[in-house]
Amino acid sequence: MIGLVAALLAVQPAPDIRSTKHNLSSNSTNTVRATSEDQVCVFCHIPHGAYQSRPVWNRDLKYQDNPSLYTIYTSTTLDSNVPRPNGAAKLCLSCHDGTLAIGSLMNNDNIRPATVQMQGGVTTMPVGPRNLGTDLRNDHPISMVPNVASDPEIVLPPPGDDVRLREGATPGVKDSVQCTSCHDPHLPTFKFLVKDNTRGALCMTCHNKPGWIGSRHEQSLAPYPVNGTTTVGDRGCLACHAPHNGSSPSRLLQTSNQSFGTPFPWAEENVCFSCHQSGGTGIDPARGRAAPDIRTQMQKATHHPVELKTDEHQPIFTTHLPEPESVLNTNKHVECADCHNPHRVQALPGNVHEGSKGISLSGSVVVDDATTDLHQYEVCFRCHGDTFATFIPPAATRPPSGSNKRLELQTTNGAFHPVGGTGRNQSSYLNNVLDAPDGQLKGNDWQGNHLNRGSTLLCTDCHNNEQTADVNGSARNSPSGPKGPHGSQNPRMLRANYSFTVGTPNGPPFGAYNANNFALCFLCHDENRLVRPQNIGAGSRTNFYQNGGVGAGRGNLHWVHLIDKTNANCMECHYNIHSNVEAANTDYKNIASGSPSHLINFAPTVRPFPGNDPNYGDRPTKPRYGHTPSGQPYCFLSCHGKDAMDGVKTVYLPVNP
């Protein structure tokens, strides 16, 4: 009985090449098939009169002897030498390069050469994704011996694996990647693949991508694309890469046809936008959300202009050394992959820069790896550091903060917003002992600590999607998103509105106080501390303060400037809010270089006082901020047409320790 069952099973014809697209015979139902020739094998093989013997090949490959026939794949991250196609690749290309007619055979029925008529008058392979053409630059390289010594991200397939190296240029040595390494043209499998490529299993037989397993993209359960039948994670490598006919000239990137602000359909960002747009993917049930819509961010009033350049970017997270593009970026462009490594990226609150490289505060290259996380600013320093002048407008039109952020954020500077480390102002008045609004800083937290004088910030606490202004403190606390310096409706990609209007030498910028002009500042700095009048309690003032009887006795001097005497802008005295390193219009008197200077650096419209400084007897050529010989801070300058900052009335209380 068992034998009978076995026999019945045995005579069932198993699916074979006859059920595939490679059955070109007239008996198939394929679109590309012969009109009357019913042999299957003959389109590739003939037992006698073949072009060559291994295997007996029924197509005349002589045309491939032309050394310039094929344009060979190249890549700046490729370590292997890619020769002209050899071995089995030549066989496949004899149809798939679109040169020979599909029915053009060495021999058929003792007619040499023979031509088999195809249905519908098909001659060469119809134009489409299967026709690779003779330009092989957008196809996975073939016929090369993998250079595993130079590239730790390439490994040889393990013995017994369905993916195998094949014979190449060296006779008898199976050392090369050929079409047949991944495809068996006889297999009735999906795309003739030798094994299932779900989750990139086939690709990863050779491509070792450390950090991919467990990365956000690998873990994603979001439907790809929306309403798709697979998930982003199951789609694996193919979610972004196309092993054949990729739209990108190198690295074989998939792109959609959603051209965005560019005539280039293969623009790098489109690879990301195919998921990272509105409706790009369905909801990932593990996260309860779809892929963040970055494309919308990139269409906002100010954004990192990924659309401006195509083919400028080279990856830096490759193991290929030296990096095809220096980590300190000298080539003006920005692409998604300048900040994110898509093979390793984690989603917030994880590390979105996992696997990236950056520039440290000291100017050295730093790598985000399994043991070290990059600081966010280290990513920014790639362009906004030592090579900033390449990336931002020329000096004549440069915004006040357009300078070298690496130098500006050095922790030895006299004043800086505390990105690179704890700030210089360690006054208790800057401290936030309780949550807002009692503290000077509003003080939500982003690392488990309240914002206080010991806190550090992220660049993205000020430069972020404007929707993240829905909470005080760090943008990381915002439930809105997507976060990050992708784009904002505010100038300079600011998280909240901030007016860049400064006064003239004759008058203030504003006719009245309006908190919205400083909304950005007030996300962290308590507005009440700054705009309430004098004589508020000692526990709730700033250091910019005069007691009655001292100097002019005006109390809260921020209030004086913002509301009481004039309607100034923050940036008239804090012109570059990043640091005091570039303070071209400020004369620091009796403040040693590197001593705390409270981020005071004056706007160009602030003028020197027309007279001698009574504290020192000299006449500075710039607006002066200094300490009197006895150590009390004061200003000596002229602004808004008023020469009231005379160095006597403007002495205020020493910094509260």
Add this chain to the structure above:
Amino acid sequence: MRGAALLCVLFAARAFAAQSGEAGHGESRIDQSKHNFFGAGNRGTEGMDLCQFCHVPNRLETFTVPPALWDAKNRSRNAALTERADPAGPPLALRWAGSTLRCLSCHDSTVSSIAIVYRPASTSLRFDAVAGDARRKEGNPRQNYLAMPDEWSGKVMGNHPVAVPYPLDLDPSEYRRYEPRATPLLAKDWSPDPRAKGLKLFTDKSGFDVITGTAGVECASCHDPHGTGNEYFLRVPKERSELCLSCHRK
């Protein structure tokens, strides 16, 4: 039970082959074939029949045809045709021994002056520099199926390999000192026993019992030179590639 199952499989396969109507298999039509060099239907003349183009009677006392039947230019090679392997000893070194040699004696153009389609001198059998074929000059004969020794004038390129092992019952044994080229041998690629389809396997151990571990493919595996009723002396019709698929499971 496993053996019984195998028998059932073989029986079923044979039955299937019979139903598919392999016309002409086992049916001798030599007189109607192109191998009748007198012409179809002509049985020959007195003293010379059509068989004698290839065969002579073993005990014929007076011989009316030249004794060098297979290689008129080098009679010493004729020994290869009659030398038989010792079943207990190593296989013959001469890998073109056996029926394939008999075919090539005409079809390699070294003997025959008859215009034959597939002979090496014809343009269809060109030599090329394909990497694998180039090995024929590099002295690894155990992997070199396809070329005759050069002195045999044999650039027999572009032909299906012969004198090669067949993995009968999926046993990857060698044949005539040649190992299976595809290692590891993938069972999915081969029919366990193409004889069920009407093809013929040979043994390199002498005798007539083709058993697992001794089987090989020669010209006559696919062709029956005495005629089959199919085109090209094929044992199985080439239509729908049934011939190829009798061995190759692709």
